[in-house]
Amino acid sequence: MRILIIGANGTIGRKVTEELSKKNEIIKVGKTSGDLQVDIADSSSIKEMFEKSGKVDAIVCIAGEAKWDDFENLAEEDFYIGIKSKLMGQVNLVRIGRDYLNQGGSFTLTTGILADHPVDKTTSAAMVNGGIHSFVKAVSLELEDGIRINAVSADLVEDAKDKYEDYFPGHTPVPMNKVVDGYKKSVLGKLNGEIIRVLA
Template sequence: MRILLIGANGEIGKILNPALSKNHEIISAGRNSGDFKIDLSDSNSIEKLFEEVKNIDSCICVAGDCYTGDLHSLDEEKLNIGIKNKLLGQVNLVLIGQKYLNDNGSFILTSGKMGDKPVKNNISKAIVNGGINSFVLSASLELERGIRINAISPAKISDIPAEDLINAYAKGIEENINGEIIKVNY
């Protein structure tokens, strides 16, 4: 399978890239590194990436910034960090990428535990992760050409065995599931 991995040099990407490359061809993309550059907050950058990278079977996104802080420090500007980058960035990957992805391809987005089980000082992450999960559930009902979409919702990465994380993403791309929120080590 030919997989576009966005955020390949980030915390999750560094775990997934070598593991998935054993059985798949990985094309890496990121803000500052990778085979291709992408700015998730810019739909033109997303479109350019899909125009440059051809014949993609799966698009995995493990990138996206989000503000961490308490309710009293949160304002529209800080909230928009996660909304524009992580939430809208991943939504736009699907909205734009669905035109380019191969038939029967898949999108794997990344949300996180805060969407289901928020903790103090993470309101922005709760909003963004919940939004990603809701998007996956609803988009799975409408994607065409056999394209599937799932989200991986991990707990704190440092608390997850690497193998559990790898298996969750592999399940999303290799199994015929659609509209699933795959929770990892809640």
């Protein structure tokens, strides 16, 4: 398979790329690194990326930003960071990318535990993750040519524990191999319209 991975050099992306590259051709994409570059908050940048990549069998997005802060500190513009990047960025990857997927191809988007179990300072991020879950379930009913779509939603991941554990009291970090398996299940399996929750 020819698989395009956006966020290939990130905490999760590195491990997913390493595993999927064992038996597949990987196109690594980052904001400033990789085989190709993309700003997912910019639909013209997404289009340009796909023009360079050509047809692929799977598109995986492990990228997207959202503002973390107390609700009382969040201005309208702060919410738009997550809406433009993580939410509409991934929606646009599907909207534009479906023309670059081979028949029977798949999309794998990324959300996180906050959609189901938000923690302090995550109003914006949780809202965006929940929106992606609804999008995945709805658009899976309409994609044609056997194209599938799923989202992987992991709890606090082991490799990000040191950075984020203070935000997630009582959350048991998820081993990275379990997180990687969630992406494999979406890319290599037959699931469609599913939220693949990865918990410790």
